Amino acid sequence: MVQLPIYLDNHATTRVDPRVVEAMLPYFSAVYGNPGSATHDFGGAAKDAVEDARSSIAEAIGAQAKEIVFTSGATESNNLALRGIAERAAVTASKKASHRRHIISAATEHPAVLDTLAHLARRGCEITRLPVIPSPDTQAGLIRLEQLTDALRDDTVLVSIMLANNEIGVIQPLAEIAKLCKKSGVLLHCDATQAVGKIPVDVEQLGVDLMSFTAHKIYGPKGVGALYVRSRGPRVRLEPQIDGGGQEAGRRSGTLNVPGIVGFARAVEICREELFTEMPRLAALRNRLYAGLTSGLAEVTLNGPALDLPDLRLPGNVNVSFGYVEGEAIMLEMRDVAVSTGSACTSALPEPSHVLRGLGMSEDAVRGSIRFGLGRFTTGEEIEFVIARAVEVVTRLRTMSSG
Numbered sequence: 001m002v003q004l005p006i007y008l009d010n011h012a013t014t015r016v017d018p019r020v021v022e023a024m025l026p027y028f029s030a031v032y033g034n035p036g037s038a039t040h041d042f043g044g045a046a047k048d049a050v051e052d053a054r055s056s057i058a059e060a061i062g063a064q065a066k067e068i069v070f071t072s073g074a075t076e077s078n079n080l081a082l083r084g085i086a087e088r089a090a091v092t093a094s095k096k097a098s099h100r101r102h103i104i105s106a107a108t109e110h111p112a113v114l115d116t117l118a119h120l121a122r123r124g125c126e127i128t129r130l131p132v133i134p135s136p137d138t139q140a141g142l143i144r145l146e147q148l149t150d151a152l153r154d155d156t157v158l159v160s161i162m163l164a165n166n167e168i169g170v171i172q173p174l175a176e177i178a179k180l181c182k183k184s185g186v187l188l189h190c191d192a193t194q195a196v197g198k199i200p201v202d203v204e205q206l207g208v209d210l211m212s213f214t215a216h217k218i219y220g221p222k223g224v225g226a227l228y229v230r231s232r233g234p235r236v237r238l239e240p241q242i243d244g245g246g247q248e249a250g251r252r253s254g255t256l257n258v259p260g261i262v263g264f265a266r267a268v269e270i271c272r273e274e275l276f277t278e279m280p281r282l283a284a285l286r287n288r289l290y291a292g293l294t295s296g297l298a299e300v301t302l303n304g305p306a307l308d309l310p311d312l313r314l315p316g317n318v319n320v321s322f323g324y325v326e327g328e329a330i331m332l333e334m335r336d337v338a339v340s341t342g343s344a345c346t347s348a349l350p351e352p353s354h355v356l357r358g359l360g361m362s363e364d365a366v367r368g369s370i371r372f373g374l375g376r377f378t379t380g381e382e383i384e385f386v387i388a389r390a391v392e393v394v395t396r397l398r399t400m401s402s403g
């Protein structure tokens with residue numbers, strides 16, 4: 001018997017792994033010092049735990065410990081990267097003749113990037129949002145490298161492209177994007193929030209200069225994330241966005257979330273150990289889900305890139321549109337299965353998903369969409385239940401609307 005409700009919204013957040021909870025527990029009441037307290041062992045023990053966590057997270061992504069800045073999550077990391085670089089360019093401009101204020105990103109980025117760019121646009125930056133390959137296409141959702149090349153200018157200061165999309169799971173060719181940026185002397189930021197822990201991610205292989213990620217998408221706690229900031233080739237400098245006690249080498253002040261950071265490192269470590277068994281397991285479950293939906297129902301279309309191109313799509317992601325029904329109606333009728341119609345961060349707003357719109361989909365197809373996010377705790381039995389439930393609910397809703 002499957003236990004209800006079933007959680008298939010792992011792009012929004014994930015359940016904290018019990019092994020992560022276990023690692024965190026001592027850091028609430030046994031090792032509770034402030035890592036900034038250099039004068040006693042309480043502080044020293046907390047600092048040691050933070051530095052061990054920093055080294056282990058850095059190693060997992062091919063970085064050096066000093067290149068990791070802990071934050072409150074990927075939203076803050078994205079803000080620090082984009083505002084920090086744009087403001088740094090403005091600050092140094094007073095000493096130099098030219099002022100780079102052009103930033104390139106994509107139309108399908110997360111609001112934590114898009115809204116930060118809108119903020120920067122109000123303060124004089126010029127923003128180019130690249131379109132993506134429309135649906136249906138095996139490469140739907142990818143940016144076109146020729147368009148990036150054309151968009152790069154002498155005054156471009158930064159390119160910000162996500163590694164994996166939170167709605168359609170499309171994986172952008174960051175290594176190739178990095179080559180283009182490097183050739184033009186432009187910094188590259190990557191929002192890797194949905195990718196770290198789900199697919200191999202190495203900052204050197206990708207060639208990124210800044211990279212955001214967060215613990216709660218990888219079975220770690222909420223409220224802790226990191227920004228990777230390259231220290232060499234080039235050394236990236238950014239303006240801090242939170243001033244105060246000078247923690248994180250002055251790049252992000254505030255007392256560190258020690259239990260969160262310890263949990264973050266444990267979460268990264270578990271993902272690393274299990275990555276190569278988990279990726280094919282999730283892809284097989286995801287493919288079974290899609291096959292079950294398309295064999296049980298007519299008019300089901302895949303949104304985003306092909307499922308059989310593993311380099312192009314996150315293994316745990318499938319996003320489909322059901323013809324003649326609304327995603328909202330499906331969710332209301334399918335209360336025992338937690339899914340989503342767009343990104344959780346924007347679900348307070350009635351606006352249809354900007355990512356699906358970015359794929360050039362019709363309003364009906366956007367409204368009929370459901371995002372399924374499979375994760376570590378998803379089982380084959382759950383997938384069979386979800387297929388049967390979705391087929392039943394969609395069939396009933398279609399009969400009601402036609403009758």
Ligand SMILES: Cc1ncc(COP(=O)(O)O)c(C=O)c1O
Pocket residue numbers: 011012072073074075076110112162164165166191193194214215216225343345
């Ligand atoms: C791609 C992407 N970037 C950024 C974020 C924001 O992360 P956080 O919740 O850690 O602030 C999310 C979470 O929804 C995301 O999916």
